[in-house]
Amino acid sequence: MTELSVILSTYNPDSKRLNQTLNGLRAQTLPIDAWELKIIDNNSDTDFSGQIDISWHPNSCIIGEPRQGLTYARLKGFITSDSGTIVMVDDDNILAADYLEQVLKIFKHRPKLGAIGGKSLPLFEAEPPGWLGAFYSNLALRDLGEHMLIEEWNNNYPACAPIGAGMAIRKTALTTYIGKILSGQSGVSDRIGSSLSSGGDNDIVIEILKSGWDVGYFPELELKHIIPAQRMQAGYLARLVNNTNKSWVQLLQSHGINPWPQIPVWGVRPRKIKAWFTCKAWKSKPNYITWRGACGLYDGLANS
Known part of the structure; x- marks a missing residue:
């Protein structure tokens, strides 16, 4: 052995x-x-x-x-x-x-x-x-x-x-x-x-x-x-951060240690729109990637 x-x-x-x-x-x-x-x-x-x-x-x-x-x-x-x-x-x-x-x-x-x-x-x-x-x-x-x-x-x-x-x-x-x-x-x-x-x-x-x-x-x-x-590349990183954040919420939820409150499905879209402006997603690649990450977090909280 x-x-x-x-x-x-x-x-x-x-x-x-x-x-x-x-x-x-x-x-x-x-x-x-x-x-x-x-x-x-x-x-x-x-x-x-x-x-x-x-x-x-x-x-x-x-x-x-x-x-x-x-x-x-x-x-x-x-x-x-x-x-x-x-x-x-x-x-x-x-x-x-x-x-x-x-x-x-x-x-x-x-x-x-x-x-x-x-x-x-x-x-x-x-x-x-x-x-x-x-x-x-x-x-x-x-x-x-x-x-x-x-x-x-x-x-x-x-x-x-x-x-x-x-x-x-x-x-x-x-x-x-x-x-x-x-x-x-x-x-x-x-x-x-x-x-x-x-x-x-x-x-x-x-x-x-x-x-x-x-x-x-x-x-x-x-x-x-x-x-x-x-x-x-920004496109790859945006998808990666989005998927990672969504998976992270679901993981924490599965172990009962998710610190964020769940949100209703209907509340996801307005949060994403607000985050677009908060992150100033149009200004730069890092800002856009950060916004996609926020979207992943909201999708996770709505489906966890």
Whole structure:
């Protein structure tokens, strides 16, 4: 039995970025016999196995998951994992060389931690617009500084909670979450195909916290998140922020921690019109993106 499992979920991957991710894994300082690599193919349209090389890893495999959706892909990885520690890696993440080694070290010395994460720094494929920084969190980019942060469950979502990219999880902390997904009780619609809905990683974190585990941020855990030019376009970001805000409200509502009052369906349109003027959506791309985010929040509150 290995000490750690890397779960790499992918759907119609870009072969260049996926190979960058694999190269980052190949450079890990953790001895290769201490970890396994499971690539979960989430019903991709074409077979990408010939475009990547995993022959360097003696305990690696590609596993198909026919049910479309990131939640199901991750679940497949969790269930088939043979290790006590799991690290989730997206197909556009490049882990620092000591990432896996640091994960095991942190878990070893802090037995109450259920899930941890660290820095997710940008690797832009094109020059980013000057206003992009306001939307870093929506692009799964994060740097909370150089100090460790740890939180327990306090009936709200902690700011230091790990994001999906690079999230390391103690497998015993996943029991409740796995049971919920298998029983079909999840109220979260995570990424399905090309959709931009989200919240699956947040759902995992909340279930871990509710089970009595702590979560934490550790700056020594660092990865590069590849950001292609298309993801920096205003149209894409507007759709992303809109979908993310709607999913966020629905996630909080499903866990009974939504801080905002629900609104009637008929009240959505006038709120969106008012927000158009409040955000001055016509003035700039960031303003328009912010307005679309407000619209997503209202849609979530009307349907939660």
